Amino acid sequence: MLQPILFAIVTITAFVFAGRQFMKIRQNILLGKDEELEGDSSQRWRNVLLIAFGQKKMFKRFVPAIFHLFIYVAFLFTQVELIEILVDGFTGSHRFFAASLGSFYTFLISFIEILSLLAFVATFVFLARRNLLKVPRFQNPEMKGWPFLDGNIILYLEILLLIGVFSMNGADKVLQGMGAAHYRPTGAFAVSSWLGPALFGGLGESTLIGIERFGWWLHILVVYGFLNYLPKSKHLHILLAFPNTYFAKLNPKGQMSNMPKIQKEVASMMDESAAMDDSGGEEEELFFGANDVTRLGWTNLLNAYTCTECGRCTSVCPANITGKKLSPRKIMMDVRDRAEEVGNNIATGSPDFISEEKRGDGLVLSKENYADGKSLFDYISREEIHACTTCNACVEACPVLINPLDIILQLRRYEILMESAGPSDWLALFNSLENSQAAWAVSEARDAWTAGI
Amino acid sequence: MAELAAEDRQPEVLFWVGCAGSFDDRAQRVTVAFTKLLQKAGVDFAILGQEESCTGDPARRAGNEFLFQMLAQQNIAVLNMYKVKKIVTACPHCFNTLKNEYPVLGGDYEVVHHTQFLKSLLAEGRLKIEGGQFKGKKITYHDSCYLGRANGVYEAPRSVLAALDADLVEMKRCRTTGLCCGAGGAQMWKEDEPGDKRINTERTEEALATGAEIIAVNCPFCLTMMSDGVKLKEQQESVMVYDLAELILNGQ
Numbered sequence: 001m002l003q004p005i006l007f008a009i010v011t012i013t014a015f016v017f018a019g020r021q022f023m024k025i026r027q028n029i030l031l032g033k034d035e036e037l038e039g040d041s042s043q044r045w046r047n048v049l050l051i052a053f054g055q056k057k058m059f060k061r062f063v064p065a066i067f068h069l070f071i072y073v074a075f076l077f078t079q080v081e082l083i084e085i086l087v088d089g090f091t092g093s094h095r096f097f098a099a100s101l102g103s104f105y106t107f108l109i110s111f112i113e114i115l116s117l118l119a120f121v122a123t124f125v126f127l128a129r130r131n132l133l134k135v136p137r138f139q140n141p142e143m144k145g146w147p148f149l150d151g152n153i154i155l156y157l158e159i160l161l162l163i164g165v166f167s168m169n170g171a172d173k174v175l176q177g178m179g180a181a182h183y184r185p186t187g188a189f190a191v192s193s194w195l196g197p198a199l200f201g202g203l204g205e206s207t208l209i210g211i212e213r214f215g216w217w218l219h220i221l222v223v224y225g226f227l228n229y230l231p232k233s234k235h236l237h238i239l240l241a242f243p244n245t246y247f248a249k250l251n252p253k254g255q256m257s258n259m260p261k262i263q264k265e266v267a268s269m270m271d272e273s274a275a276m277d278d279s280g281g282e283e284e285e286l287f288f289g290a291n292d293v294t295r296l297g298w299t300n301l302l303n304a305y306t307c308t309e310c311g312r313c314t315s316v317c318p319a320n321i322t323g324k325k326l327s328p329r330k331i332m333m334d335v336r337d338r339a340e341e342v343g344n345n346i347a348t349g350s351p352d353f354i355s356e357e358k359r360g361d362g363l364v365l366s367k368e369n370y371a372d373g374k375s376l377f378d379y380i381s382r383e384e385i386h387a388c389t390t391c392n393a394c395v396e397a398c399p400v401l402i403n404p405l406d407i408i409l410q411l412r413r414y415e416i417l418m419e420s421a422g423p424s425d426w427l428a429l430f431n432s433l434e435n436s437q438a439a440w441a442v443s444e445a446r447d448a449w450t451a452g453i
Numbered sequence: 454m455a456e457l458a459a460e461d462r463q464p465e466v467l468f469w470v471g472c473a474g475s476f477d478d479r480a481q482r483v484t485v486a487f488t489k490l491l492q493k494a495g496v497d498f499a500i501l502g503q504e505e506s507c508t509g510d511p512a513r514r515a516g517n518e519f520l521f522q523m524l525a526q527q528n529i530a531v532l533n534m535y536k537v538k539k540i541v542t543a544c545p546h547c548f549n550t551l552k553n554e555y556p557v558l559g560g561d562y563e564v565v566h567h568t569q570f571l572k573s574l575l576a577e578g579r580l581k582i583e584g585g586q587f588k589g590k591k592i593t594y595h596d597s598c599y600l601g602r603a604n605g606v607y608e609a610p611r612s613v614l615a616a617l618d619a620d621l622v623e624m625k626r627c628r629t630t631g632l633c634c635g636a637g638g639a640q641m642w643k644e645d646e647p648g649d650k651r652i653n654t655e656r657t658e659e660a661l662a663t664g665a666e667i668i669a670v671n672c673p674f675c676l677t678m679m680s681d682g683v684k685l686k687e688q689q690e691s692v693m694v695y696d697l698a699e700l701i702l703n704g705q
Contacts, residue, residue: 060630254603255553259518263558266522270530289516318633318656323649387646390514390638391598396629412516425643426515433520437506437527439472439642446470447502449481453488 007089007220014224021231028343029305031367032298039250047401052245057399061312064129067122071158074115075238081112081165085220095172098186106187113169113191116162123158130155137311140320142330147309150234157229161222168215170196171208180205183212240306241400247299248401253392256409259288262417289413291375293339294367296410303402304336313394313404319387326387328394328404334379335407345372376411385411386423454499454535464499466570467532469542469551472507473673479680480673487543487567487698493705494579498541504531508550515639522558525550529560543567543698545599545672546637552604566600568610568671568697575616575701582704587619592700593665594621595656595679596631597672610671613697617704622663632656636674657682661692668694 050056055072058065080097087096098105129135130151138151169192175183177197200208230236237244290296313328314320320327345353346365354363355371363369388408395403416422432441457464468491474484491498509524532540540562542548552564574580594614600606607628614621626632635645635652645651657679660668668683670676673696680694 252549252553252604254549254599256513258554258557259522262518262522263526266519266526270523270526288518316630316632318635318652319646319648321632322652322655324646325648326646383646386643387648388638389598389633389635389640389652391633392602393598393630393633396602409514409516412514413518414516416516417518422516423643426517426639429511429515429639429642430517430520433507433509433512433524437524438476439507439511440476442476444476445503446475446505447500449470449475449484450488450500452481452485453492 004090004092010221010224011086011089014227018224018227018231021228024343024347025231025236025305028339029298029301031293031339031342031346032296032301033294035297035299037247043250044246044248047245047248048242051399051401052241055399057401060397060399067125070115070118070122074112074119077108077112077115078165080108082220082223085216089220094182095184095186098184103187106189109169109186110188110190113165113189116165117191119158120162123155123162127152127155137315140311140314140327140329142327142333143309143311147234147333151309153229154226154233154235157222157226161219161226164215164218164222166192166195166215167199167211168219171200171212171215173197174200174203175205175208175212178205178208180209234307234309237306237308237400240302244302244306245401247302249299249403249406253395257406259413261286262288288417289415290407290410291377291414291418293335293342293376294370295414296335296407300403300407300410301335301339303404303407304332304339306400307332307336307402308400309333310399312397312399313402316393316397318389318391318393324383324387325381326384328408331380331384331404331407332402334376338376338379341374342367342370342372346370380411382415382421385415388412454501454504454537457499458535463536463538465497466539466541467535467537468498468500469508469540469544469547470500470505471542471544471547471673473677474543475505477673477677479676483543483673483676483696483698486696486702490571490574490580490698490702490705494574496574496579501531501535506531508547510546510550511639511642513550513554514637525555525558525560529555529558532560532562537562539563539565541565541567541570543671543673543696545597545603546674549599549603566604566606566609566671568600568613569606571613571698571701572609575613580701580705582616582618582701585618585704587617587667587700587704590619590667591622591663591665592617592619592667592669593624593660593663594627594669595624595634595660595671595675596627597670597675598631598633598637600671601631602629610669610697613701614669617700619667622665624659624663626659632659634670634672634675634678636678641674641677651682653678653682654685657686661686661688666692667700668692669697669700670694671697 055065055069058068084095084097088094130138169189172183173189173192173196176185200211293301309329311329317326317328346367349365351359351365353365353372354369358369385408390405392405395405429439432438454467470484473480506524506528508528509521512524513521540551542551545566548564548566551562592614594611596607632655633652634656660679668679670679676694676696683689683692683694
């Protein structure tokens with residue numbers, strides 16, 4: 001009776017703590033502005049199926065895609081085993097599904113074991129790529145310190161998990177062979193039927209039960225640890241890739257988002273009658289572009305939490321390749337870090353974070369009145385956003401449809417429209433566009449070239 | 454266009470020349486080449502002349518939405534006044550803006566890039582390639598970002614090149630993974646941010662490594678960037694940078 005009670009306590013604690021953290025992530029993502037979804041939902045579901053479920057874009061780089069697929073498919077199927085562990089844990093049963101599923105159970109566990117073995121290999125390959133081969137995209141400046149450790153911790157957890165699985169199944173197989181009570185025969189498992197006897201053959205029954213229990217508890221404790229580590233790690237893509245691919249923009253990549261407020265403003269400047277129509281409208285806040293996470297769209301923030309820092313974007317960025325500071329991955333990491341900071345500060349409820357002009361009238365701290373004297377520009381430098389050629393290579397490269405360019409554009413818009421700042425070279429461009437409607441100030445006529453016909 | 458409108462005539466297509474095609478010396482030669490091809494093919498076309506303004510692409514990408522909206526709405530007013538249905542342009546930046554960004558502002562037109570238009574002229578037999586002076590010559594094709602990734606047009610320009618009977622060699626980074634020339638996002642009008650090298654140098658090195666004698670482009674800005682790169686590498690005697698329209702005209 002002790003084990004089910006202990007299990008219930010551990011399980012409920014793990015889920016409550018994880019649940020709280022996931023709620024906080026939800027709130028942080030919703031720091032972003034509301035956005036309208038355009039385009040038809042069948043195309044969105046198609047993206048979820050092909051790109052998140054089907055891993056389509058991963059296969060642009062075949063070798064990592066294969067190893068990633070091993071871990072991904074193993075993860076998907078292990079959920080069956082996990083459900084069984086939950087049932088067994090609460091009820092005190094052992095291999096609850098075995099009796100009802102019969103030989104299909106044998107097949108299922110064997111299948112999971114083969115996938116786990118492949119995932120085991122993949123985990124070591126990934127550790128080697130990060131630590132021995134030092135694949136360049138894991139070595140950029142933004143990967144120093146915590147992000148690098150984060151990438152390794154997840155792989156270590158993976159190894160622990162698999163040690164748990166195989167000691168649990170292996171000891172079980174040996175116990176089954178000895179005819180131990182409670183360990184009813186399940187048929188031969190693909191891996192542990194030979195691995196179990198090889199490792200644990202000849203051990204006494206109580207030792208074997210100890211190993212089996214150790215493996216079982218290790219497995220579930222690593223899962224709970226992972227569940228609670230996940231919200232702090234770069235690994236949220238295992239969940240968020242699905243909504244992220246659903247909410248990704250469907251427009252052609254070259255189409256930059258329209259700004260209806262400015263469109264209306266300009267239309268009324270060009271047409272007096274339109275200006276008259278607008279006179280009765282409410283006074284809208286004049287704020288353009290984004291200088292902080294609360295000014296970005298919520299899907300931009302979903303993008304940031306989905307990013308798993310693989311660096312495919314940065315490795316194809318023409319600015320980054322040629323030694324400029326811009327790294328699209330860093331943009332995503334900075335947005336997430338800033339969202340965490342703002343979210344944590346708002347969670348304190350301290351009136352110190354209410355912007356000065358709004359303070360004093362009994363206001364509760366919220367994203368609408370939040371101010372801490374900082375902005376996204378404390379994370380992302382001007383030099384970075386100025387280096388972008390808007391070439392869309394980063395957008396194309398992302399396996400889960402993250403769009404760093406959309407964020408860069410909003411930061412540029414803030415800089416130009418709100419601060420009248422930006423690269424001084426652009427002044428000449430803007431002047432000539434404004435004065436002669438051409439990208440260069442030239443005196444010749446637009447159709448002067450026709451003389452050459 | 455104004456002259457045709459006065460006669461109450463609609464051309465088959467409006468040729469959108471763009472700022473580079475109008476004012477840049479090198480790009481003007483592409484404009485002339487494409488015009489000659491249109492004339493050879495007997496296409497009834499018009500230009501806006503002085504009534505054309507910049508589409509606003511660099512303004513919008515620099516973040517200057519006010520300026521973009523002013524230019525775009527002015528252009529849309531002119532295009533709608535002439536009841537323009539179909540536009541062809543030799544600039545992928547103009548192409549992208551006209552095609553994707555004008556509809557929401559009330560400017561709906563059928564927009565094609567000149568490589569797509571040339572492909573259909575060749576397919577319809579309105580243009581023919583003769584002479585075969587490119588036979589066996591090594592040509593590498595540089596995908597522009599705004600025709601390629603931004604709009605998914607990869608094959609039309611390649612099929613135009615195939616008509617030249619040349620030996621097309623691809624760079625390692627091509628199609629969806631094509632490397633930018635460095636001009637987009639209004640970079641054309643500013644100095645580079647500090648770094649190790651210029652983007653056009655990186656791309657030109659890749660193009661030269663194919664051993665091609667001709668680098669074919671579809672964009673006036675790529676044309677500038679790649680030509681500068683070739684000069685920097687002191688290869689301008691042996692390697693030429695051409696727009697597709699110029700190659701087709703030479704193949705006539």
